[in-house]
Amino acid sequence: MKIAVMGAGAVGSYYGAMLARGGQEVALIGRPAHVEAVQAGGLVLEATFGRFRVPMRASTDASAVRDADLVLFCVKSTDTEAAGREMAPHLAPHTQVWSLQNGVDNAERLAAVLGRPVSPAVVYVAVELAGPGHVRHHGRGELVVPPGPHSERLAPAFTEAGVPIAFSEHVRGALWAKLILNCAYNALSAITRLPYGVLVQGQGVEAVMRDVVRECLEVARAEGVEVPGDVWEAVRRIAQTMPSQYSSTAQDLMRGKPTEIDHLNGHVVARGEALGVPTPVNRALWALVRLLERQVPAR
Numbered sequence: 001m002k003i004a005v006m007g008a009g010a011v012g013s014y015y016g017a018m019l020a021r022g023g024q025e026v027a028l029i030g031r032p033a034h035v036e037a038v039q040a041g042g043l044v045l046e047a048t049f050g051r052f053r054v055p056m057r058a059s060t061d062a063s064a065v066r067d068a069d070l071v072l073f074c075v076k077s078t079d080t081e082a083a084g085r086e087m088a089p090h091l092a093p094h095t096q097v098w099s100l101q102n103g104v105d106n107a108e109r110l111a112a113v114l115g116r117p118v119s120p121a122v123v124y125v126a127v128e129l130a131g132p133g134h135v136r137h138h139g140r141g142e143l144v145v146p147p148g149p150h151s152e153r154l155a156p157a158f159t160e161a162g163v164p165i166a167f168s169e170h171v172r173g174a175l176w177a178k179l180i181l182n183c184a185y186n187a188l189s190a191i192t193r194l195p196y197g198v199l200v201q202g203q204g205v206e207a208v209m210r211d212v213v214r215e216c217l218e219v220a221r222a223e224g225v226e227v228p229g230d231v232w233e234a235v236r237r238i239a240q241t242m243p244s245q246y247s248s249t250a251q252d253l254m255r256g257k258p259t260e261i262d263h264l265n266g267h268v269v270a271r272g273e274a275l276g277v278p279t280p281v282n283r284a285l286w287a288l289v290r291l292l293e294r295q296v297p298a299r
Helices: 010-021 032-041 077-090 106-114 149-160 171-192 205-223 231-241 248-254 265-275 280-293
Strands: 002-006 025-029 043-047 050-054 057-059 070-073 096-099 122-131 134-145 165-167
Touching (some): 002 010, 010 025, 010 043, 010 070, 010 122, 010 149, 025 032, 032 043, 070 077, 096 106, 096 149, 134 171, 149 165, 171 205, 171 265, 171 280, 205 265, 205 280, 248 280, 265 280
Parallel strands (some): 002 025, 002 070, 025 057
Antiparallel strands (some): 043 050
């Protein structure tokens, strides 16, 4: 099967490498330094289960999605529409598109640009780019996607590659559950520049995280979204399963890059304002990260 990864950062490169190791034909589409490293020597996958060098195609051009059976769309939320427009002319009629992005509305935004359905996928993986052509995996790796004939046809490629995949009729609720995890951890990890396992030991941190979760759940209820499971238990467990992970927001700030905070805590604040739900803790975290984005990263 031909699979293209549009926006091959840490998450996209990890899944691309896993699928390529599983025998699929994978093309990564990413930034020049990363692409050049992969072209020269393959992708180095430093995983919890071993270290591998995985050869695969790589390009900086969106035309590399041409003839793909599946596109894993992994660009930053802020770049969704622009990347979608670049990709649109090159998609084949049979190509399926999955959004593996943070946030809860990217699939709808991308579908509006492409004029075709996009399946939202919920991603649970701890990874980082250790350098050009080098991905470091800290834990987990499962995906949750909507059921349907196309998803079920594509799923064996993932399971054979060692990527757990589950189907859910309630992906919107699962996306909100993931959003709440991100809202609880991302900004705090970014502001403190601490990994999750250390972060949660800080005095008063648990109380702040509980406030974030409560506000998010109130906004979700006002949206008419049923968030599955024990959300606080899921939040608490993240620090146990990913203790060495820095949030993607922290990684962006440390590299001097824009973050996705507007689509995380900022989304909760915006929807809270629209629905009349107060979100003071999410607002404070969002505002602090926006301030940090304007500073020169520490060296």
